[in-house]
Amino acid sequence: MKSSRPLSLSHPSGDKRFKMLDATMKRHQYQQDALIEILHKAQELFGFLENDLLLYIAHSLKLPPSRVYGVATFYHLFSLAPKGKHTCVVCTGTACYVKGAPEILANLEKSSHIHAGETTPDGQVSVLTARCLGACSLAPAVVFDGTVCGYQTPESVQEHIQGWLQE
Numbered sequence: 001m002k003s004s005r006p007l008s009l010s011h012p013s014g015d016k017r018f019k020m021l022d023a024t025m026k027r028h029q030y031q032q033d034a035l036i037e038i039l040h041k042a043q044e045l046f047g048f049l050e051n052d053l054l055l056y057i058a059h060s061l062k063l064p065p066s067r068v069y070g071v072a073t074f075y076h077l078f079s080l081a082p083k084g085k086h087t088c089v090v091c092t093g094t095a096c097y098v099k100g101a102p103e104i105l106a107n108l109e110k111s112s113h114i115h116a117g118e119t120t121p122d123g124q125v126s127v128l129t130a131r132c133l134g135a136c137s138l139a140p141a142v143v144f145d146g147t148v149c150g151y152q153t154p155e156s157v158q159e160h161i162q163g164w165l166q167e
Helices: 016-027 032-046 051-061 065-074 094-098 101-112 154-166
Strands: 086-091 125-130 142-144 147-149
Touching: 016 032, 016 051, 032 051, 032 065, 051 065, 086 101, 086 154, 094 101, 101 125, 101 154, 125 154, 142 154
Parallel strands: 086 125
Antiparallel strands: 086 142, 142 147
16 A cells, blocks of 8 residues: 655654644645645744745645645735734725725835835834735725734824834
8 A cells, every 4th residue: 555645754954843744744645635724834834935845845745836836826825935023914905905005005115115025124024915805894904913904094004013113
C-alpha cells in the first residue's frame, strides 16, 4: 500500500513550524482541495507566505507551484510579505470608493510615507486595501487591526493611526 505522505517526515531546517504544518497536511490527507486551509495554517505559523514556503506546500500536495502561488495571491487574507505590528485596511469597493476611500488612502499614504501594500521601515504599520469588506452600509470603511470601523474620514483614520506611527 503506497502512502500519499511525502518522503521526509521533518523539514531539513529543523524548524518545528514545518512539523506543525506537516501535521495539518496529514490531517487533510494531503488533499489538493485543502490548499486554502493549509495556506491559512502556514500563514498562522510563519506570519506570511514566503516563496520557499509556497514551494514546500506545492511539493507536499503534488501541485504546480503556479497554482499555489495563484491561490495565495488571489485571496486578500494571504500575505506574501511580513505585515507590520498594526494593519490598516482601506476598503476600495464601490460604495467606499464613492464615499471617500481614495482621499482616505491618499492621506494615509502621505502620513505614513508608504504606499498601499507596504509596511513602514520600522515594521510598525502596514497599509493595505481590500476590494470589498462587505460593510457597504458603513462606507467608507477601514479595518484597524481586525476591527471594522465605518463612516471614516481622512482625519479620523489619521487620528487612529497616529499613535502607531509614533511607537
